[in-house]
Amino acid sequence: MDTISECGRGGAQDGRRDSRRSGLPTGGGPANTSLTLPAESVTALGRRVWDIVSGHLGGGHPGLPVASPGSAADAARLRVEPLPEAPVDDPLALVDEVGRLLREGNAHPDHPDFLAFVPAPGTVTGVLGSALAAGFAVPTGWRFTGRVSSAIESATVRWLAELLGLAPGTSGLFVSGGSAANLTALTAARDALVGTEARGATAYFSDQTHVSVPRALHVLGIGEERVRALPADVHRRIPLDGLARQVAQDRRDGLRPFLVVANAGTTATGDIDPLPELAAFCRDEGLWLHVDGAFGAPAALTERGRGPLEGLDQADSVSVDPHKWLFQPAGTGCVLLRDPARLTRAFGIGLPGYLDAGATGHDEGEVDYLQWGVEQTREFRALRLWLSLKVFGADAFRAAVERGLTMAEDIAAYIGSRPGLEVVTGPSLAVVTFRALPPAAAPDPSPEDADRTVDEVCRDLREEGRAMVVGVTVAGRRAFRLCVINPRVQRDGLRAVVDRVAELWTARTGCPDRPGAAR
Numbered sequence: 416m417d418t419i420s421e422c423g424r425g426g427a428q429d430g431r432r433d434s435r436r437s438g439l440p441t442g443g444g445p446a447n448t449s450l451t452l453p454a455e456s457v458t459a460l461g462r463r464v465w466d467i468v469s470g471h472l473g474g475g476h477p478g479l480p481v482a483s484p485g486s487a488a489d490a491a492r493l494r495v496e497p498l499p500e501a502p503v504d505d506p507l508a509l510v511d512e513v514g515r516l517l518r519e520g521n522a523h524p525d526h527p528d529f530l531a532f533v534p535a536p537g538t539v540t541g542v543l544g545s546a547l548a549a550g551f552a553v554p555t556g557w558r559f560t561g562r563v564s565s566a567i568e569s570a571t572v573r574w575l576a577e578l579l580g581l582a583p584g585t586s587g588l589f590v591s592g593g594s595a596a597n598l599t600a601l602t603a604a605r606d607a608l609v610g611t612e613a614r615g616a617t618a619y620f621s622d623q624t625h626v627s628v629p630r631a632l633h634v635l636g637i638g639e640e641r642v643r644a645l646p647a648d649v650h651r652r653i654p655l656d657g658l659a660r661q662v663a664q665d666r667r668d669g670l671r672p673f674l675v676v677a678n679a680g681t682t683a684t685g686d687i688d689p690l691p692e693l694a695a696f697c698r699d700e701g702l703w704l705h706v707d708g709a710f711g712a713p714a715a716l717t718e719r720g721r722g723p724l725e726g727l728d729q730a731d732s733v734s735v736d737p738h739k740w741l742f743q744p745a746g747t748g749c750v751l752l753r754d755p756a757r758l759t760r761a762f763g764i765g766l767p768g769y770l771d772a773g774a775t776g777h778d779e780g781e782v783d784y785l786q787w788g789v790e791q792t793r794e795f796r797a798l799r800l801w802l803s804l805k806v807f808g809a810d811a812f813r814a815a816v817e818r819g820l821t822m823a824e825d826i827a828a829y830i831g832s833r834p835g836l837e838v839v840t841g842p843s844l845a846v847v848t849f850r851a852l853p854p855a856a857a858p859d860p861s862p863e864d865a866d867r868t869v870d871e872v873c874r875d876l877r878e879e880g881r882a883m884v885v886g887v888t889v890a891g892r893r894a895f896r897l898c899v900i901n902p903r904v905q906r907d908g909l910r911a912v913v914d915r916v917a918e919l920w921t922a923r924t925g926c927p928d929r930p931g932a933a934r
């Protein structure tokens with residue numbers, strides 16, 4: 416298995432030039448003006464890189480700590496490294512060292528014990544799609560250079576809309592993630608309903624909404640005083656009557672309500688705003704409904720998820736992050752609009768001569784993606800999901816998402832059945848939050864002590880490299896949170912993490928656990 420331990424030992428077959436260690440030629444001369452490598456070096460380096468990546472993705476992470484508390488020294492050294500003027504002696508050893516740093520220096524969002532935030536359980540096909548796209552340097556925004564990649568992007572976006580059950584004709588584009596997707600959608604909403612100046616424009620969402628939403632509004636010139644983050648109800652959903660009252664009040668005050676942002680899976684607890692009711696309200700009031708499904712929208716791939724996500728198809732725009740619950744590499748987000756022409760209205764430009772010259776005519780349905788968002792030269796992100804869907808088929812994705820929902824139900828039931836623990840929220844869209852209870856005989860810790868202990872236990876787990884779990888605040892109190900979307904998560908491994916949380920809690924609070932509770 417261990418490509419890492421072979422650092423600098425392999426590849427010494429052919430050492431004509433620069434053969435100080437591994438014997439890989441680097442292209443010769445003090446300054447390699449062509450910035451290319453001899454073919455045998457490219458092959459050897461490529462093989463080594465792929466050994467490292469596939470060893471990581473395919474290996475199930477045995478023995479690999481989920482987090483790396485010991486990486487401070489590496490980080491400190493890397494931060495101050497001087498500019499390398501000369502070529503490295505041994506490129507293979509360099510690649511091996513990078514592999515070591517990536518394994519040992521970072522946390523692993525694809526590790527089955529990474530249960531914090533929203534994990535990013537990558538697929539090997541997503542990585543291959545990245546490599547292929549980078550290998551051809553496709554500036555994919557525009558038909559003059561990227562005709563085929565634009566067509567693949569159009570198809571992938573259409574497939575994604577279909578998987579999510581959105582209306583035919585829905586389209587959009589790939590962006591860097593949920594934050595960029597939200598910004599793109601909200602720009603289209605602003606330009607469609609209140610114009611670029613957005614004078615007096617107001618926007619509405621619950622206080623459970625992701626921070627990228629108020630930040631997008633800030634970028635759009637809609638400052639805090641016109642942003643209504645309504646306190647969520649006891650189910651952590653936007654209060655419909657509070658929303659209606661605030662919109663009416665703002666209209667009376669001469670403001671211009673234009674946007675409601677609904678959550679299809681809050682990041683903290685996986686809760687879903689009442690989408691059908693919000694859609695009806697927005698229709699009546701002439702407001703744009705954007706659904707932030709960055710994390711949760713893929714639940715709509717499954718029978719079980721479609722119920723709670725009913726109404727998703729009535730949104731004007733939806734954000735979804737394929738780099739979360741669709742298992743693609745980081746940097747793969749998507750924004751979908753019911754009326755994609757709104758994107759051209761927000762982002763379209765008259766092409767300067769050098770972009771227009773010689774472009775052939777548009778075929779029916781062809782899109783210049785540089786007219787649909789802020790990026791001109793764009794990564795060909797769509798290829799990651801395209802390749803993954805082609806290789807595995809849509810049903811594999813449905814089953815993988817379903818598995819996350821099942822795993823969340825299983826672990827919630829386990830927590831509920833286990834003395835000393837209680838479920839606080841969920842399972843909702845593969846997120847469960849829970850607390851440890853003081854033993855019956857022990858005095859209750861103060862709320863402040865209990866809250867602090869939650870975060871201390873999370874830190875203990877991280878520092879022992881055991882698991883990545885974060886605390887969240889639910890109804891004013893800290894709770895442990897698990898997000899179990901990774902198909903690598905195993906039932907017993909997950910239960911063992913919960914058991915370890917209970918043990919660490921007991922150790923921290925100094926309370927002997929109830930009999931049988933800590934096994």
Ligand SMILES: *Cc1c(COP(=O)(O)O)cnc(C)c1O
Nearest residue numbers: 592593594595625682709710736
């Ligand atoms: C993760 C997340 C975002 C931000 O997405 P990035 O891809 O990190 O930019 C936005 N909204 C929700 C609900 C999220 O979970």
